[in-house]
Amino acid sequence: MHSRKTNNSPSMIVSFSFLITLLVAVASFADEFSIPGTSVSLDAPDGFSVATGFSGLQNLEDGSSITVIELPVEAYEELALIFSDLDVAKAGFAQQGVSIERSGTIAVGGQIVPILMGSQPIPGGSVEKYMALFRGDTAVLISFNIFDAETITISTIERSLASVTLSSAPTLSEEVEQLPFSFASAAPFRIGDVLGGSSVLLTSFEGIDPTGLMPVVIIVRALAAVPASDVKLVAQQLLRETQGFEEAEIASSEEVNFGGGAANYLEAVSEGRKIVQYLRVPANGIYVRLVAFGEIAEIDEVLSAVSEIARSVSVPE
DSSP: OOOOOOTTSOOOOOOOOOOOOOOOOOOOEEEEEEOTTSSEEEEEETTOEEOSSSSEEEOTTTOOEEEEEEEETTHHHHHHHHHHOHHHHHHHHHTTTOEEEEEEEEEETTEEEEEEEEEEEETTEEEEEEEEEEESSEEEEEEEEESOTTTSOHHHHHHHHHTOEEOOOOOHHHHHHTSSSBOOOOTTOEEEEEETTTEEEEESSSSOOTTSOSOEEEEEEOSSOOOSSOHHHHHHHHHHTSTTOTTOEEEEEEEEEETTEEEEEEEEEETTEEEEEEEEOOTTSOOEEEEEEEEHHHHHHHHHHHHHHHHHOBOOO
């Protein structure tokens, strides 16, 4: 059985979420939820239920969500530095398209929990975001992503956060079991980490690669739908949003079978690094994506293993 995350876990860049709203309202609360595959339990406003595609809760009526991401406990100090400096937070999250507007703290069970609040534009509007950083066996990021601020307000969110309790962190094997897809690893890759209950990181090395040149594989199931009409276009857009490959030159693109149906496969290079990407967008728009990247020669040596992993990916219908 895999042990829980330690300081030997590979590092990974994660996009964070936050919320801000100035309205005041009273909301009723549902029973306490234990978030599967995490150490988190909390009371959530009415309308939320356990999500099936990520670690957290979802409101099926308006699309709002509460997401939970757990990182190695060693990451807490680094993240706390970001949360404690509003200017640093603004600059960092602006690169993710998130506008941080203010920060604060809330007392939860004897712990002073830092929070960040802001918003992110989306087609046709924006989503208000509110994120809290807890310390337990792991560093825990709880994000409220709210589409209807008149129903779910800051006071409602703070009441929910005040109810948070943290139990023992799940093992890596338990987190893998909660993923919304199945897969099989292939040498030299091994399971390195699970993030947010919706993605898994496979590494070809032990510990951490500070150079970013050693091959890694990431498999992810989307949290929200994208247009399913032009998979090739979506594939290119996702590539351009991948750090280090924003200006990558696409070397090839073709149709393949992946994740249970027709998909797009592409290869691209940028500054001595290569990325390969498999993307399937089913009719519901909730895509499954596999990317592998690293130094060009290193990636070329493991392409057969990447292909084997890609063939194993299965998504329940």
